[in-house]
Amino acid sequence: MRRLVIGGLVYVDRAFNVRGVGIVVLGYALTQVSVHDKLIAYPMNKEVEIRSIQVLDEDQDSVLPGTRVGLALRNVTLEEIEGGIQALIKPNTRFSKVIGDFMRFKWSEDAREIHVIFNGIKVMGKIENDHIILSRELPMVNGRAFIINVNAKPRSRG
Numbered sequence: 001m002r003r004l005v006i007g008g009l010v011y012v013d014r015a016f017n018v019r020g021v022g023i024v025v026l027g028y029a030l031t032q033v034s035v036h037d038k039l040i041a042y043p044m045n046k047e048v049e050i051r052s053i054q055v056l057d058e059d060q061d062s063v064l065p066g067t068r069v070g071l072a073l074r075n076v077t078l079e080e081i082e083g084g085i086q087a088l089i090k091p092n093t094r095f096s097k098v099i100g101d102f103m104r105f106k107w108s109e110d111a112r113e114i115h116v117i118f119n120g121i122k123v124m125g126k127i128e129n130d131h132i133i134l135s136r137e138l139p140m141v142n143g144r145a146f147i148i149n150v151n152a153k154p155r156s157r158g
Helices: 076-080
Strands: 009-018 022-029 039-043 047-057 058-061 067-074 087-089 095-099 114-118 122-128 133-138 145-148
Touching: 009 076, 009 114, 022 076, 022 087, 067 076
Parallel strands: none
Antiparallel strands: 009 022, 009 087, 022 067, 039 047, 039 087, 047 058, 047 067, 095 133, 114 122, 114 145, 122 133
16 A cells, blocks of 8 residues: 655544634644644635644644644634534645545455545545545545445344
């Protein structure tokens, strides 16, 4: 499997408003981020700025990949991100709507519609020939994707 080391993202699992602070998102930094960095809120493609960073309730100027973070954001409202912010992405990150390099387990069924989870971001996809065509573009950063057929029927052991 190829490793793509282009751009980076912060996977977001919660977003809320804090009185006196503004919009705060919680998640995992999968890249280095610093106060005042400008990132793109995905999937709404809105530029935001990191106002402040907290790790375990302590202010930080920057964090390294793998850190659980709380980020106070500037230039966004709760209404804009309530619909499902999934990540904050560095502006130089490449996107793709096709996954061409994937491996099927020998016991897997031939599924057509699948769920793809990549760095915590979930999208739908369709398998066509030797490629997966995604319902929307995914940021291509380090990692492996999970490809899941949630409609697969349980198999009996036999």
